[in-house]
Amino acid sequence: MNIITIKNITKVYKVGTEEVHALRGVSLSIDKNEYVAIMGPSGSGKSTLMNMLGCLDTPTSGLYLFKGISVSEMTDNQLANIRNKEIGFVFQTFNLLARYDAIHNVELPLIYAGVPKDERRERAKRALIDVGLGDRMNHKPNELSGGQRQRVAIARALVTNPSIILADEPTGNLDSKTGEEIMNLFQEIHNKGNTIILVTHEEYIAEHAARIIRLRDGHIEKDEIIKPQKTSQQVIS
Amino acid sequence: MRIFLFELNEGLVIALRAIASNKVRSLLTMLGIFIGVAVVITMSTAIKGIDNSFQSGISSLGTDVLYVDKWAWFTNEEWWKMRNRKNITMEEYYKFKELVRLPVAVAPVTNTIQTVKYNERRVENVFVNGSTADYIKTTNFTFAQGRFYSEIESNAARQVAVIGSEVAKKLFPNVNPIDRTIKIGGVNYKVVGVLAEQGSFILGPWNPDNQVYVPIETIFKNFFNRSFKTITINVRANGPAMLDETKFEVEGVMRKVRGLAYNQENDFSINQQEGLEQTYKSIVGVIQIAGLFITGLSLFVGAIGIMNIMFVSVKERTKEIGLRKAIGAKKRTILTQFLLESSVICMVGGIAGLIAAIIMSLLINQFIPTSIQIDSVLIGISVSLITGLVSGFAPAYTAAKMDAVEALRYE
Numbered sequence: 168m169n170i171i172t173i174k175n176i177t178k179v180y181k182v183g184t185e186e187v188h189a190l191r192g193v194s195l196s197i198d199k200n201e202y203v204a205i206m207g208p209s210g211s212g213k214s215t216l217m218n219m220l221g222c223l224d225t226p227t228s229g230l231y232l233f234k235g236i237s238v239s240e241m242t243d244n245q246l247a248n249i250r251n252k253e254i255g256f257v258f259q260t261f262n263l264l265a266r267y268d269a270i271h272n273v274e275l276p277l278i279y280a281g282v283p284k285d286e287r288r289e290r291a292k293r294a295l296i297d298v299g300l301g302d303r304m305n306h307k308p309n310e311l312s313g314g315q316r317q318r319v320a321i322a323r324a325l326v327t328n329p330s331i332i333l334a335d336e337p338t339g340n341l342d343s344k345t346g347e348e349i350m351n352l353f354q355e356i357h358n359k360g361n362t363i364i365l366v367t368h369e370e371y372i373a374e375h376a377a378r379i380i381r382l383r384d385g386h387i388e389k390d391e392i393i394k395p396q397k398t399s400q401q402v403i404s
Numbered sequence: 405m406r407i408f409l410f411e412l413n414e415g416l417v418i419a420l421r422a423i424a425s426n427k428v429r430s431l432l433t434m435l436g437i438f439i440g441v442a443v444v445i446t447m448s449t450a451i452k453g454i455d456n457s458f459q460s461g462i463s464s465l466g467t468d469v470l471y472v473d474k475w476a477w478f479t480n481e482e483w484w485k486m487r488n489r490k491n492i493t494m495e496e497y498y499k500f501k502e503l504v505r506l507p508v509a510v511a512p513v514t515n516t517i518q519t520v521k522y523n524e525r526r527v528e529n530v531f532v533n534g535s536t537a538d539y540i541k542t543t544n545f546t547f548a549q550g551r552f553y554s555e556i557e558s559n560a561a562r563q564v565a566v567i568g569s570e571v572a573k574k575l576f577p578n579v580n581p582i583d584r585t586i587k588i589g590g591v592n593y594k595v596v597g598v599l600a601e602q603g604s605f606i607l608g609p610w611n612p613d614n615q616v617y618v619p620i621e622t623i624f625k626n627f628f629n630r631s632f633k634t635i636t637i638n639v640r641a642n643g644p645a646m647l648d649e650t651k652f653e654v655e656g657v658m659r660k661v662r663g664l665a666y667n668q669e670n671d672f673s674i675n676q677q678e679g680l681e682q683t684y685k686s687i688v689g690v691i692q693i694a695g696l697f698i699t700g701l702s703l704f705v706g707a708i709g710i711m712n713i714m715f716v717s718v719k720e721r722t723k724e725i726g727l728r729k730a731i732g733a734k735k736r737t738i739l740t741q742f743l744l745e746s747s748v749i750c751m752v753g754g755i756a757g758l759i760a761a762i763i764m765s766l767l768i769n770q771f772i773p774t775s776i777q778i779d780s781v782l783i784g785i786s787v788s789l790i791t792g793l794v795s796g797f798a799p800a801y802t803a804a805k806m807d808a809v810e811a812l813r814y815e
């Protein structure tokens with residue numbers, strides 16, 4: 168099943184009198200349980216595309232269907248709902264709230280989903296245990312290592328059971344060993360049946376994915392499947 | 405509704421956390437509102453106290469009393485014109501009393517300022533009023549003890565005195581004043597009555613509580629001769645409704661007593677409390693306007709301060725706002741969160757200001773009998789809430805309409 172379909176998406180930024188074409192007509196579709204890496208040189212439009220896919224930003228032109236529904240016709244509130252329930256963001260800089268401990272950071276999206284407190288606690292706890300931080304629930308971000316912070320952020324992305332995880336350079340601020348650990352976590356998450364799109368500069372990171380999309384100057388340069396898509400059944404057998 | 409309450413509750417938790425995480429700044433912000441509210445309420449309480457006192461003073465003097473005097477009390481007429489008027493004499497008073505029909509009571513009044521003593525205790529600069537037994541009918545005085553001097557005592561120029569409550573308190577802290585002998589200007593008097601407290605400190609030396617009342621003939625006997633200075637004739641109308649008619653009669657009779665021709669100006673004045681009330685109101689009006697201005701200003705400064713700090717706080721938390729939006733916070737939610745934050749700050753500041761004002765009014769109560777009015781409490785709380793909402797709105801709105809992507813990129 169198609170979660171995401173985009174057709175001929177463009178994005179133009181106006182900087183003063185100058186126009187920056189960040190995306191110049193990108194089309195692709197992403198199925199349920201795919202694991203996609205987006206690569207490309209700096210400034211090629213990777214982040215712009217991710218923001219678009221994550222309903223954080225709207226395209227200048229083109230069609231975007233999320234689960235078959237056109238995003239461009241959605242109101243701000245509907246977009247916020249999609250971001251809340253369907254999408255899990257993981258950022259390069261973690262973006263945890265410094266004054267909240269791990270469990271409160273993970274709870275955050277559930278507040279906006281209107282989940283009552285006790286259930287929120289329970290789900291946040293489970294998400295933290297799932298990413299291997301069962302013993303760090305009450306630590307504040309500055310009491311955690313980079314890798315642990317990113318795990319908290321991943322738990323926060325997972326806690327709402329989104330349809331898709333979007334990760335923009337999730338290992339960009341981590342050393343390669345910690346990066347590898349995070350990639351193993353993503354692998355696990357993928358194996359449980361989640362759909363993942365991640366942006367990376369590193370080939371060895373991208374090789375974890377089953378499909379690599381290469382961007383250059385706002386175009387898709389190459390879109391290749393590098394290994395057969397796994398399904399959760401295959402992992403178990 | 406459920407959703408709204410949920411959001412309100414969660415927003416409040418988030419706001420409290422944000423406030424707690426920046427205590428010094430929050431406290432400084434509260435200070436503006438704290439001062440504003442404390443000033444507003446203390447001010448209005450003080451004015452209320454002054455007003456109460458004035459009203460009770462006015463009513464103890466009687467609102468339907470006319471004062472025929474050489475001088476106009478509340479006027480900008482040239483004083484030298486009045487100075488050249490003839491004194492009002494006791495003879496004129498007797499003639500006047502014969503001729504008037506409408507008043508219920510007429511009494512001649514003179515006064516002298518004396519030191520009043522009882523044993524070693526003394527009160528300086530007391531207004532000693534001299535009049536006749538009818539004087540009491542031209543006032544609304546009530547008695548704590550005893551009685552007013554009688555017509556016989558008055559006509560016979562007896563050494564009797566009625567004392568105001570303050571004088572009584574100072575001279576007789578522990579003993580019953582009735583039948584004690586006090587010295588007024590060195591002469592012995594027997595106390596026959598003590599007035600109940602009239603509670604009109606605002607009238608200062610004119611406050612009946614600070615005065616002593618003796619027969620007018622006794623004053624002429626002991627202090628000065630009857631032609632030494634002008635007397636005032638107090639005239640009480642039969643109720644406020646009769647005041648104008650009585651005033652008209654009083655003017656006619658007084659002109660007749662003075663033998664004025666139709667084309668001659670009055671060489672006396674008829675005063676009434678209305679003048680006092682107007683003067684008072686214009687003074688209180690000025691105080692109120694000044695108070696309003698000061699409090700308005702301090703609240704305005706407070707509001708600007710809050711707006712300023714909220715703007716800084718929004719700016720600082722740009723990235724947080726971006727993150728919250730990315731994980732599903734709606735515009736409305738962000739707006740509510742920041743409005744709650746500024747309202748909570750203002751409410752806390754306002755309530756602290758309220759408490760300060762209550763303490764202040766307890767202090768003021770030592771001097772002016774007053775108490776905090778429930779309406780000023782409500783005004784204080786609602787003013788701080790409104791200030792919070794109004795001054796918080798612009799920053800909150802800025803936060804709410806922030807672009808999520810831009811906000812996340814903010815360093």
Ligand SMILES: Nc1ncnc2c1ncn2[C@@H]1O[C@H](COP(=O)(O)OP(=O)(O)OP(=O)(O)O)[C@@H](O)[C@H]1O
Pocket residue numbers: 180181182187188189207208209210211212213214215216
């Ligand atoms: N808000 C913006 N205003 C103006 N130009 C922008 C804005 N955001 C992105 N761009 C421009 O759009 C182009 C694509 O930017 P984008 O951030 O998508 O690149 P990227 O592929 O993520 O790069 P990197 O690997 O460095 O993160 C760049 O040329 C960038 O300068």
Ligand SMILES: [Mg+2]
Pocket residue numbers: 213214215335
């Ligand atoms: Mg980027």
